Amino acid sequence: MSVTDYKMVEDRPADRYGSTAESGISGLAGTMSDRDGLMRGSSSDESSSYDDDDMSSEGEQMTIEELIYSSSSYYAIAKPVTLTMVLSALAVVLINDDATKQGNEAAMANAYQYFSVNDAGQSSGQNLAHSLANALIIVSVICGMTFMIVVLYRMKFMKCLIGYMIFCSGTLLGMLGGNVLQTAVQVYNIPVDKGTFYLFVYNFCIVGVLAVFFGQGIPTSVTQGYLVATSVILAWHLSFFDDWTAWTLLLMLALYDLCAVLTPCGPLKFLVEAMSQEGSPEMPGLLFEAELPPEAKRPVGSSRGRANIAASASDVERSAPPNPVSQPMDGSSESPRVKIPLAIAKVYQLPVVSIPSSSMSIMFPDRSSDTIGTTSPLLTNSDSTVILPENPTAEQLLAKVVVRLPAHGGRLEHVQRRGKKVYLERDRHGVPKRYLWVDRNGKVFAEMKDGDEEKPEKNSIRLGLGDFIFYSVLVAKAAQYSFATFAACILVILAGLGGTLVLLSVYHHALPALPISIFMGIVFYVLTRWFIEPWVEAVLEKPYYV
Numbered sequence: 001m002s003v004t005d006y007k008m009v010e011d012r013p014a015d016r017y018g019s020t021a022e023s024g025i026s027g028l029a030g031t032m033s034d035r036d037g038l039m040r041g042s043s044s045d046e047s048s049s050y051d052d053d054d055m056s057s058e059g060e061q062m063t064i065e066e067l068i069y070s071s072s073s074y075y076a077i078a079k080p081v082t083l084t085m086v087l088s089a090l091a092v093v094l095i096n097d098d099a100t101k102q103g104n105e106a107a108m109a110n111a112y113q114y115f116s117v118n119d120a121g122q123s124s125g126q127n128l129a130h131s132l133a134n135a136l137i138i139v140s141v142i143c144g145m146t147f148m149i150v151v152l153y154r155m156k157f158m159k160c161l162i163g164y165m166i167f168c169s170g171t172l173l174g175m176l177g178g179n180v181l182q183t184a185v186q187v188y189n190i191p192v193d194k195g196t197f198y199l200f201v202y203n204f205c206i207v208g209v210l211a212v213f214f215g216q217g218i219p220t221s222v223t224q225g226y227l228v229a230t231s232v233i234l235a236w237h238l239s240f241f242d243d244w245t246a247w248t249l250l251l252m253l254a255l256y257d258l259c260a261v262l263t264p265c266g267p268l269k270f271l272v273e274a275m276s277q278e279g280s281p282e283m284p285g286l287l288f289e290a291e292l293p294p295e296a297k298r299p300v301g302s303s304r305g306r307a308n309i310a311a312s313a314s315d316v317e318r319s320a321p322p323n324p325v326s327q328p329m330d331g332s333s334e335s336p337r338v339k340i341p342l343a344i345a346k347v348y349q350l351p352v353v354s355i356p357s358s359s360m361s362i363m364f365p366d367r368s369s370d371t372i373g374t375t376s377p378l379l380t381n382s383d384s385t386v387i388l389p390e391n392p393t394a395e396q397l398l399a400k401v402v403v404r405l406p407a408h409g410g411r412l413e414h415v416q417r418r419g420k421k422v423y424l425e426r427d428r429h430g431v432p433k434r435y436l437w438v439d440r441n442g443k444v445f446a447e448m449k450d451g452d453e454e455k456p457e458k459n460s461i462r463l464g465l466g467d468f469i470f471y472s473v474l475v476a477k478a479a480q481y482s483f484a485t486f487a488a489c490i491l492v493i494l495a496g497l498g499g500t501l502v503l504l505s506v507y508h509h510a511l512p513a514l515p516i517s518i519f520m521g522i523v524f525y526v527l528t529r530w531f532i533e534p535w536v537e538a539v540l541e542k543p544y545y546v
Contacts, residue, residue, distance in 0.1 A: 067505070069292075069505050070498075070501045070502045070504070070505035072292050072293055073292060073461040073501045073504070073505070074497070074498045074501045076290040076291065076292050076293075076460075076461055077288075077290050077461050077463050077497070077501070078494055078497065078498070079290075080224060080228060080288060080290060080468075081463070081467075081468060081471060081493075081494070081497060082490070082494065083228060084228050084231045084232060084235075084468050084471070084472050085471055085472050085475040085476075085490050085493065086475075086490070087228070087232045087472075088231070088232045088235040088236065088239075088472035088473070088475060088476045089472075089475050089476050089478075089479035089486055089490075091180065091232055091235075091236045091476075092235075092236055092239045092476040092479060092480060093479055093480065095180060095183050095184045095187060095236070096183070096187070097187050100183050100186065100187065101240070104237070104240040105240045105241075105242065107240070108237070108238075108240045108241055109242070112134070112138060112241070112245075113130075113134050113245065114133070114134060114137055115129075115130035115131075115133050115134055116130065117130050117131050117134070117242050117244045117245055119242075127244045128244065128248070130244075131242075131244035131245045131247075131248040131249075132248050132252075134245050134248075134249075135245065135248040135249040135251070135252040135253075136252060138249060138252075139249075139252045139253060139256045142253075142256070143256065143260070143267060146260065146267040146268065146271070147267045149161065149267075149271065150267050150270045150271050150274065153271065153274050153275070153283070154270075154274055156281075158281050161283075162213065162284075165213070165283075165284075165285050165286075166209055166213055166285075169208065169209055169212060169213070169230070169285055170205050170206075170208075170209050172230060172233060172234065173204060173205040173208040173209070173226075173229070173230065173233070174201055174202070174204075174205035176233050176234065176237055177201065177204060177205070177229070177233050178197075178198075178201040179237075180233055180236055180237075181197070181200075181201065182197075185197070207222075207226075208226040208229070208230070211223045211226045212226055212227065212230075212284055212285050213284045213285060215284070220291070224288065224290075227285075227288050227465060227468070228288075228468070230465065231465060231468040231469045231472055232472065234469050235469055235472035235473045235476055236476070238469070238473045239473060239476040239477060239480070243477070246473065246477050247477070247522065250470060250473065250474055250518055250521075250522065251518070251522060253470055253514060253518070254514045254515045254518035254519060255515070257512040257513070257514040257515060258512050258514075258515045260512070261510060261511065261512040262511075262512065268510075268512075269510075272510040276420070285465070286464065286465060287462045287463065287464055287465065288462065288463050288464075288465055288468060289460045289461070289462050290460060290461050290462075290463075291459065291460050292459045292460055292461060293459075294459065336404075336405045336407060337353060337354075337402050337403065337404055337405070338402070338403060338405060338412070339356065339400045339401065339402050339403075340400060340401065340403060340412070340423075341397065341398055341399065341400055341401075341438050342363075342388070342392060342396060342397050342398070342399055342400070342401050343397040343398070343438045343442045343443070343444050344412075344423070344436060344438065344444055345401055345403045346392075346397070347444050350403040350404065350405065351403060351404050352386040352388060352401045352402065352403055353386065353402055353403065353404050354386065354401075354402045355386055355399075355401050355402065356400060356401075356402065358400070359399035359400050359401065362395055362396055362399040363388070363389070363396055363399055363401070364389075386401070392442070393442075394440065394441050394442040395442075396442075397438070397442030398438060398440070398442060408428060409428055410425065410426050410427045410428050410433075411425075411426050412424070412425050412426075412436070413426065415435075416508045416509075417435060420437075421437075422435045422436065422437045423435065423436040423437065424436075434446045434447060435447040461501075463513060464513065466514075467513040467514055467517075470514060470518065471493050471517060471518075471521075474489055474493065474518065474521045474522075474525075475489050475490050475493065475521075478490075478521075478525050481529060482529075482533065484528055484532070484533050484536075485525055485528045485529055485533075488524045488525065488527075488528040488532075489521045489524060489525055489528075492517070492520040492521055492523075492524045493517040493518075493520070493521050494517075495517075495520065496516035496517030496518075496519075496520045496521070497513065497516075497517055499516050500512075500513050500516055500517070
């Protein structure tokens, strides 16, 4: 859910973590006495510098909710991907003849190839080396342009960036789309005058730009249709690369996508992080968004997350010093312990029963962690709670401590929200109340849940438009050879996309969509063209009957 109210816990200097909450977050302090505070849960913050070691097991298992979500995501995104690949293959096969093919291949070679690739006058090794060099140059240019987009986006030069993208989209729909239409008119001798032709191309371009970049009042299907048309047009033009350059370029792009998303210095990783921040502007024209059915909910607070939380809490109890713990003040037989940042423990006035060894050097720099034991001077004699520093520093407020919670109170769940790790506080009835996190200065922030004022988040799945394009280029090149290679490539691309979506549902962060599908497509193209098809043809030539 989208929350519009942002509030911060601002405390008085004399009572920095007292029972009052002057920020307007009602009930933050003193909730433990009302048994509407925290229950068993592990936690993490959004922007602090400490490690989330208690959540290290996240992503290793998959629940039914995640399986349903990944299958719904696959069904929603596989339809437009399949449509784009089929239309691209049909366009390459049907809107072409020998003359147009030779002319467009020569134009692409002159525009994008620095080293010549010629099957007639060069060996296979030379062609492979030249095609790899050409692909490396193209990928380097793409990488540099992506970094420029990231810089413009982070500097909030949105008018410049959006204007550039509108110009590129209009040029692609108008000029390249007009080139496709002109080729179709020439191949099939369609009787049309120049005025009608240019008027149609002009309207197609203008409506496409309005649908993609100014989508209010325009049906979503129209916007999605223009994104599909953009992918088909660009795939049609890129299919005129020679076989050597086309296949090496697809391989290099898959490797680049893998590095650009997953490596710390990857440009796409920077772009995704910038776009996932609160209040970040939208970037139309880069992503294809498909709506999911209402029953497919993002498994943020799923049973897997709760299982991991419980397991992490038990891990904290095992790793904590074996200090004697008294019965809780509410008289219950069990008193759950969890590990949370000291700042949140202070705000909720939670008793700290122990300090993990990883936080001991931060909390008490002058003490050694190996001195902690059952007779540690850090513990009082009354309720076995830790004596904490009176004025904690920001680093100490970010450090994790083990606290004791009421057995019948609320709970605090570690969740992923908009790509960030936060706490979701629930009351004792399981009703969500607020989101919490700690910034780098030790301040506790919260988003109040205002009920009727909240707007539901979009329940959708997004895929980069470049993935549509290069899937289509691979399928189009396969369709130029035979129907068998076309069918094999389109099936394995969809299978690779499904595998990527399963990984997305498990790990809950942006993943590259090209590598699995492109690698599988190239492998099965080679297998089908040089092994499966010759074997099938040899079998069909023999008069064997079963």
